[in-house]
Amino acid sequence: MTQTAEYLDLYDQQLRTDAETPSALHVETLSTLRLVTFSGGQGFITYPHFDGTEATPLVALVGPALEYFKAQPQITSVEFKTRGHDVAPGLDEQLKAHGFTAQEPESIMIGPMESLVSSAPLPEGVELRKISSPGDVVAMSSMLFDAFEEPYDPRIAQSLSARLATNDGMELWVASLDGRMVGAGRLEPVRGTEFAGLWGGAVLKEFRGQGIYRALTSARARSALDSGYRYVHSDSTEYSRPILERNGMLKVSTTTPYEWTRP
Template sequence: MIKPNKYLKAYDDQLRTDAETPSAIHVEKLDVLRLVTFAGGRGFITYRDLGSLNEDGISTLVGQALEHFRRDAQITTIEWKSRGHDHAPGLHEALLAHGFTPDEPESIMIGPLEALCSDGSTPDGVLLRQVSSDVEVRAMSEMVDEAFGDPASTRQADALLARLARNDGMELWVAETAGRMVGAGRLEPVPGTGFAGIWGGAVLEAYRGRGIYRALTAARAKSALAQGKTLAHSDSTEYSRPILERSGLVKVSTTTPYNWSR
């Protein structure tokens, strides 16, 4: 258990800071919270920890954070990102009482980037490449919505294009077969740390089980290694977690997003 504990400490110390929200438009502090505004009317609430707050203190803070975003008419959704290893008495109940709804928990996975490169040969007939143009980013986002079973939306594409314009290091990778995008994922190197985030991995259902997800992951890991990064981190669904575990990443905790909509 020494390595998972070491990884978890690195996660808390290095990633639960401004490094967590490189695409933020605005960040405001509220006690221990960081209240983050993203493009597209999205609010986001995160923190290093909740300190010694008790149930009453946490409930009060949830209400204050919600009111902060409610005052901004452009904010239509808010995500409160919780972690399973935090000391947070009464947080779940407070969030429900203030109108937040929990999503399914995801596994926080961390491990060496090199491990992700060892089992990621590109399947025959599949092309892996980066995309950055308006047309391709929008096509990628539409494909990802389809892969996750979500309604098609322009919000994610708009946010990704805004980030690419800021040149903050994010890379968008796609997998194509017969000229069709069938998989995608983001790489987010974290400045000032040894970490790179492996995010948004998605493959269309009809193309799963062929090694495309692993190949996309390996391509992003190789790019991060070339930039001097050594560790990968990812919030993984139960679909992607076993793949990352087989490549040497370990589950150090869980994260559950709680969502509020105006």
């Protein structure tokens, strides 16, 4: 078995379970699908690996899964998380027929945690720290929306603050330069597994290329290793993928989120 295949097998076994959604308010099952409700009126649909031998194909579950969320007026948006290595012919067409819109594909990256620890010094003037106060969480969220060039959604900061209150292990790290937040990212240990995830990592456009993203990645990796986590996983944009590859992580598959928004 190749290293990529070994990592992908670990991903399917350890991460496509309840470990995938530790902050869920409620989880309902529909055949092999997990219908997850998060705070802020967000729905999420995920499932174990499909190899094409299932009695009920994935495409047949799209409609019933969406109807489950439509029946709950507090749900305003739903994400259907797809993976490129699943065998699900016709899934793209079926999702679009039900009003889902495909977002940008991302690379599923996996590697040894220690490969992300850098010995390079911090960029001059840059300070790294963990945050937890509501004010810092709002400031971090606002900065990340700017970095991703997306409109600000206050529900994200509310959700992160609610997560921090549960003490589920999530850590929020920020990079500041001259007192201004210029980059950030989350560390999400997956309890009961060998994995911790790196999520939401980004640096403001005008501060990229200075080693800030690398420093944020290294800080989170050190924290995960201190807690005994062996592997790192991340869904990465095309900006961060090459950085992670240079640090020993491998692209094992792709994931494409499909979004539905209540009219």
